[in-house]
């Protein structure tokens with residue numbers, strides 16, 4: 745049987761609504777759920793195979809997008825959140841009880857500083873931007889996925905209409921490299 749990439753991808757991707765204004769995310773506890781309100785849609789939503797992004801049970805990939813951090817607020821049960829790994833670049837705030845990651849925040853100097861990372865499957869609403877690409881695909885091998893299955897994984901993404909990359913998409917890698925270049929004082933050559 746083909747492996748599950750992610751529930752939002754396995755049975756075909758539902759297109760989002762570009763006019764969707766945002767909504768709420770909630771953790772998976774049966775009571776006293778942590779609730780996060782987003783005042784905008786997500787951007788750069790993507791499947792991520794890295795070892796740190798939160799994946800639903802049985803899924804090989806996470807689906808994660810970003811919102812400006814000033815558009816995100818924790819609306820209920822904030823005291824249930826803890827940071828999973830304080831040494832990571834993205835500080836992932838997860839529910840201590842159910843383990844769902846409500847948001848990831850970057851506090852250090854970084855190309856993506858100011859953006860929070862969120863998982864739209866934690867919302868009951870429809871209209872969130874659909875996944876745009878798959879990143880860190882080869883990283884699933886580091887977590888125990890047999891490398892012989894990678895062709896099938898990449899083919900499955902392709903049939904769902906997603907490009908696969910082993911880091912982020914070219915526009916996002918360009919943003920990171922531009923940030924690094926500017927930080928080191930590089931002067932861009934004129935074409």
Ligand SMILES: N[C@@H](CCC(=O)N[C@@H](CSCO)C(=O)NCC(=O)O)C(=O)O
Nearest residue numbers: 792793794795796797832833834880883
């Ligand atoms: N092979 C590593 C890769 C981890 C990695 O660099 N992940 C990216 C993408 S996460 C969302 O797209 C990253 O920026 N990580 C920073 C962090 O996780 O704090 C692995 O699998 O762990």
Ligand SMILES: [Zn+2]
Nearest residue numbers: 771773839842
């Ligand atoms: Zn919870």
Ligand SMILES: [Zn+2]
Nearest residue numbers: 792794796797
């Ligand atoms: Zn990731």
